[in-house]
Amino acid sequence: MHNYFMEIALNEAKKGIGSVNPNPLVGAVLVKDNKIIAVGYHEFYGGPHAEVNVINKSKNPEDCTLYVTLEPCSHHGKTPPCTDLIIKSKIKKCIIATLDPNPLVSGRGVKQLQEAGIEVIIGVLEKEAKNLNKVFFKYIKEKIPYIFIKAGITLDGKIATQTFSSQWITNFLARNKVEKYRNFFSGILVGANTILQDNPSLRCKVNENRNPYRFILDKDLVVSDKYRIIANNEDQKTFIITSEKNIDSAKFQLLIEKFSVKFITFSENENLKDILKKIGSLNIDSILIEGGSGVISSFFKENLYDGGEIMVAPKILGDSLAIPFLNGFSPLNIDEGITLKNIKINLYDNNVGFEFYKEGECLPV
Amino acid sequence: MHNYFMEIALNEAKKGIGSVNPNPLVGAVLVKDNKIIAVGYHEFYGGPHAEVNVINKSKNPEDCTLYVTLEPCSHHGKTPPCTDLIIKSKIKKCIIATLDPNPLVSGRGVKQLQEAGIEVIIGVLEKEAKNLNKVFFKYIKEKIPYIFIKAGITLDGKIATQTFSSQWITNFLARNKVEKYRNFFSGILVGANTILQDNPSLRCKVNENRNPYRFILDKDLVVSDKYRIIANNEDQKTFIITSEKNIDSAKFQLLIEKFSVKFITFSENENLKDILKKIGSLNIDSILIEGGSGVISSFFKENLYDGGEIMVAPKILGDSLAIPFLNGFSPLNIDEGITLKNIKINLYDNNVGFEFYKEGECLPV
Numbered sequence: 001m002h003n004y005f006m007e008i009a010l011n012e013a014k015k016g017i018g019s020v021n022p023n024p025l026v027g028a029v030l031v032k033d034n035k036i037i038a039v040g041y042h043e044f045y046g047g048p049h050a051e052v053n054v055i056n057k058s059k060n061p062e063d064c065t066l067y068v069t070l071e072p073c074s075h076h077g078k079t080p081p082c083t084d085l086i087i088k089s090k091i092k093k094c095i096i097a098t099l100d101p102n103p104l105v106s107g108r109g110v111k112q113l114q115e116a117g118i119e120v121i122i123g124v125l126e127k128e129a130k131n132l133n134k135v136f137f138k139y140i141k142e143k144i145p146y147i148f149i150k151a152g153i154t155l156d157g158k159i160a161t162q163t164f165s166s167q168w169i170t171n172f173l174a175r176n177k178v179e180k181y182r183n184f185f186s187g188i189l190v191g192a193n194t195i196l197q198d199n200p201s202l203r204c205k206v207n208e209n210r211n212p213y214r215f216i217l218d219k220d221l222v223v224s225d226k227y228r229i230i231a232n233n234e235d236q237k238t239f240i241i242t243s244e245k246n247i248d249s250a251k252f253q254l255l256i257e258k259f260s261v262k263f264i265t266f267s268e269n270e271n272l273k274d275i276l277k278k279i280g281s282l283n284i285d286s287i288l289i290e291g292g293s294g295v296i297s298s299f300f301k302e303n304l305y306d307g308g309e310i311m312v313a314p315k316i317l318g319d320s321l322a323i324p325f326l327n328g329f330s331p332l333n334i335d336e337g338i339t340l341k342n343i344k345i346n347l348y349d350n351n352v353g354f355e356f357y358k359e360g361e362c363l364p365v
Numbered sequence: 366m367h368n369y370f371m372e373i374a375l376n377e378a379k380k381g382i383g384s385v386n387p388n389p390l391v392g393a394v395l396v397k398d399n400k401i402i403a404v405g406y407h408e409f410y411g412g413p414h415a416e417v418n419v420i421n422k423s424k425n426p427e428d429c430t431l432y433v434t435l436e437p438c439s440h441h442g443k444t445p446p447c448t449d450l451i452i453k454s455k456i457k458k459c460i461i462a463t464l465d466p467n468p469l470v471s472g473r474g475v476k477q478l479q480e481a482g483i484e485v486i487i488g489v490l491e492k493e494a495k496n497l498n499k500v501f502f503k504y505i506k507e508k509i510p511y512i513f514i515k516a517g518i519t520l521d522g523k524i525a526t527q528t529f530s531s532q533w534i535t536n537f538l539a540r541n542k543v544e545k546y547r548n549f550f551s552g553i554l555v556g557a558n559t560i561l562q563d564n565p566s567l568r569c570k571v572n573e574n575r576n577p578y579r580f581i582l583d584k585d586l587v588v589s590d591k592y593r594i595i596a597n598n599e600d601q602k603t604f605i606i607t608s609e610k611n612i613d614s615a616k617f618q619l620l621i622e623k624f625s626v627k628f629i630t631f632s633e634n635e636n637l638k639d640i641l642k643k644i645g646s647l648n649i650d651s652i653l654i655e656g657g658s659g660v661i662s663s664f665f666k667e668n669l670y671d672g673g674e675i676m677v678a679p680k681i682l683g684d685s686l687a688i689p690f691l692n693g694f695s696p697l698n699i700d701e702g703i704t705l706k707n708i709k710i711n712l713y714d715n716n717v718g719f720e721f722y723k724e725g726e727c728l729p730v
Contacts, residue, residue: 154702155675155719156691167697168458297683312521312677314705314719318662318694320685326521329683334530337519340679343715350708352717354520354679 005029005036005067006125009096012050013069013132014042014364018183018210019044022285024136025364026050029067030058030091037064049073051082060101061089069129071100071122074109083109087116095121101137128150131361135185139307144276146286148363149296149308150178150183151325154315159291162321164197173348174311177365178290179206181309184365185286187279191219201228202290213284214238215264215319217275217295221246224259225259236260241268241275272302297328300338307357310340312351367460369563370401370432371490375462377415378434378497379729383575384409387650389501390729391415394432395423395456402429416447428455434494436487439474448474453483455598459485466502496726498689500550502533503671504650509641511651513550513728514661514673515543516690519680522569524656525618527561527686530573536677538713539676542730543655544571546674549730550651552644555662557583566593567655578649579603580629582640582660586611594656601625606640637667662693665703672722675705679715 010025028050030037038061040054048056051072055061072082072094082320086094094113099122100106110120130137135146152170153159160166166176182188182204186237194200214229214237221242225231229238244265246252256259264278279287289299289308299305310325331337344362346353346354355362377392385407393415397404405418413421416437420426437447437459451459459478464487465471475485495502500511517535518524525531528570533540547553547569559565562579567579579594579602586607590596594603609630611617620626629643644652654664654673664670675690696702709727711718720727 153520155518155522155677155705156689157519157523161699161702163697165697167699169699217628300681300683312520312717312719314708314721315699316665316691316694316703316705317696317699318665318689318691318703319696320689320692323693324521324683325686326681326683327685329681330686331526331682331684332528332530334526334532334534334680334682337526338681338683340520340681343679345712345715345717347710350710350719352677352719353712354677354715354717356679 021186028054065093072109083112144280158322160323172353185288187213189215309355386551393419430458437474448477500651509645523687525688552578552652554580674720
């Protein structure tokens with residue numbers, strides 16, 4: 001019975017996808033006499049927590065059992081502590097899927113509830129709850145964004161012809177899944193060459209009210225207002241990551257003043273992980289890496305990816321000059337190659353997605 | 366009801382896989398008062414036809430309905446005409462999935478049955494029957510073998526590292542499917558370099574009594590008795606396809622005399638299709654192309670393939686010097702690449718097979 005109600009709480013939590021980052025996805029269910037009294041979830045960043053929503057929706061939470069997918073908070077953040085409200089509401093029992101991953105507060109909420117005489121059970125559908133919030137768990141611990149790599153490739157592993165023609169390799173169903181990823185992650189990152197070749201808008205088509213932040217890795221500041229990502233920056237979500245050498249250039253100033261572009265700069269001594277720390281400090285908990293070849297290769301080389309999906313279409317270029325989705329390694333033995341782990345195969349008609357994770361299982365995208 | 370019994374006949378036919386080439390797979394069912402009296406199939410090359418087997422297995426075929434997946438023969442071949450036996454057995458009705466593809470005899474069997482007063486229905490599960498015998502249909506019309514290409518590749522389209530390490534890219538389930546293909550097709554063809562690098566035996570592990578013919582495309586006669594395919598040629602099924610320039614070489618004579626190797630030679634003016642005609646003239650109705658890169662590329666370039674399966678493993682080499690499964694094309698626009706058609710996706714745990722056909726649907730492998 002605990003699993004049944006927790007499953008419902010997990011599904012409630014998923015309703016917050018695209019709206020709560022960098023907060024966790026949290027769902028809650030209030031149950032009395034094995035009947036659901038109310039359901040609720042954390043709806044948007046900075047808004048009331050799931051526990052608050054579910055208690056407010058119930059007429060009389062007294063003596064109820066509360067199912068919640070993450071340990072209730074016990075501290076003042078953007079909202080008052082949930083533990084206070086739970087105790088005040090005279091809830092009898094609290095079933096928690098998983099503890100707060102932040103070592104500074106983990107277990108404190110549970111302790112407060114127990115001290116108030118509330119029975120607490122921890123660990124119901126814990127694995128599922130951890131997979132649900134993989135992004136949050138990584139970000140809260142490491143303060144760098146969760147990195148998810150997406151590539152749409154031919155059967156021979158290419159993302160474009162030798163002349164950079166790439167539209168379209170994958171089919172509509174596969175590309176539509178990419179839109180869902182754009183809604184799920186806080187930001188998208190591409191290399192400057194992808195902007196120059198494809199001039200993408202990098203908007204999210206499945207949820208037009210929620211565009212991700214757009215990051216261009218552009219060391220030499222080669223992009224310009226000729227491209228949509230700069231020219232159409234009304235929402236001011238475009239960031240350029242460039243060498244600090246460009247700070248004094250006229251283009252740098254122009255892009256800030258006229259196009260509201262924001263910059264993240266790095267020195268010769270800083271590496272990709274340093275850049276990710278800077279992005280993390282901006283409240284960005286997750287990034288979808290959309291290419292091109294050089295950017296994807298860097299994330300693999302630095303071993304800075306957490307997961308990804310490589311979508312394969314039944315097309316072949318058969319050209320050694322075409323652009324590979326990944327390059328720069330030299331394994332001599334077949335076992336020295338990169339072996340992707342925790343694979344889930346996704347079918348998009350005759351296209352196939354290889355979803356992979358360094359740890360754990362699927363994100364709820 | 367016709368579909369039901371014909372489905373059973375089609376499944377009977379499949380029991381002949383690996384034993385009947387270059388004859389067709391044929392199954393038959395005898396039915397009386399909607400009950401199955403007997404089932405039968407063409408069991409081995411040169412043996413009795415399905416119609417003969419099913420009639421011989423029934424005690425009293427009189428007034429029965431005969432379901433047969435291919436038009437009964439009306440001519441003397443290795444066995445007497447089936448039409449004679451059907452008529453003699455006083456069968457009342459004959460349901461045929463598809464006509465004989467040989468234009469010289471197609472429809473003749475039907476005509477003989479009708480003239481004897483037997484009711485004939487043609488076209489029940491015709492598409493399925495044609496897919497079942499795609500190999501036979503092509504071979505009987507064009508006299509060149511049906512060509513099926515197999516490759517086991519990494520996610521970035523490679524069949525080996527730059528030092529030719531390739532064992533193993535795909536998993537056991539995928540490799541086991543290859544064994545089934547080796548049982549299904551009459552022959553296997555590989556390039557000389559595959560012999561030199563991998564020293565494969567090219568035997569069929571799922572059916573040890575039935576090894577396919579082994580063809581090595583070796584223009585310059587570089588293979589030798591150092592390799593298993595030559596040294597272990599007890600069944601005398603190894604063929605080397607080489608330039609006629611090598612006929613007078615000592616190695617040519619040695620391989621014939623000491624290792625019972627057979628040769629197919631070609632001149633400067635002959636192309637891959639000419640070679641396939643020579644193979645076809647040896648009663649070889651179908652060939653599984655197992656690589657390497659050069660051989661697979663040639664079959665794609667000459668457009669001489671009928672179908673294939675590309676098996677993809679979630680491994681990445683990320684090395685532009687690694688060996689691609691296909692090379693030699695230069696498409697500039699993404700739409701100028703090769704688009705595989707009639708795709709069936711096969712799952713082998715976390716490996717994925719892209720099965721494809723120029724025409725029609727899946728072979729019954």
